[in-house]
Amino acid sequence: MKEGFKVQEKITTIVNYLNEVKTRCTFNAAAEALGITPHALKKQLGEPRPEASWLVSPTTGDPIRYTDSEKHPELYRTTRIITSAKVLKRNLDLT
Numbered sequence: 001m002k003e004g005f006k007v008q009e010k011i012t013t014i015v016n017y018l019n020e021v022k023t024r025c026t027f028n029a030a031a032e033a034l035g036i037t038p039h040a041l042k043k044q045l046g047e048p049r050p051e052a053s054w055l056v057s058p059t060t061g062d063p064i065r066y067t068d069s070e071k072h073p074e075l076y077r078t079t080r081i082i083t084s085a086k087v088l089k090r091n092l093d094l095t
Contacts, residue, residue: 010034010094011044017092018054018082022074025082026058032085033094056081 014030027038034041045052048070053063061081063071088094 007034007036008044011041013092013094014088015045015052015054017088019051019072022054022072022077023080023082024054024056024061024075025088027055027064028058029083029085029088030055033088033092058083 011030011034014025014033018025027041031038031041036044041055042064045055048063048066050070050072053066053071053075056063063075082088
């Protein structure tokens with residue numbers, strides 16, 4: 001159970017970071033940085049909400065199953081999308 005909390009804390013760290021830098025990140029990159037599957041990450045995120053909408057599909061660059069009202073208003077302010085787990089690990093010192 002303790003490990004679950006640790007993963008949840010890391011997910012919160014990633015979501016907070018993406019909101020701070022206002023940059024999208026693929027589910028694959030975030031999941032790899034966390035050492036979990038993209039499906040597990042989606043499950044841990046829970047209900048769609050603007051602050052979690054920065055996590056996107058690697059093919060479309062859009063959050064999966066989000067309505068426009070659930071997306072962060074600045075979601076498309078840049079075309080940059082973080083696609084590498086190495087970037088997250090380096091920027092957030094995830095271990």
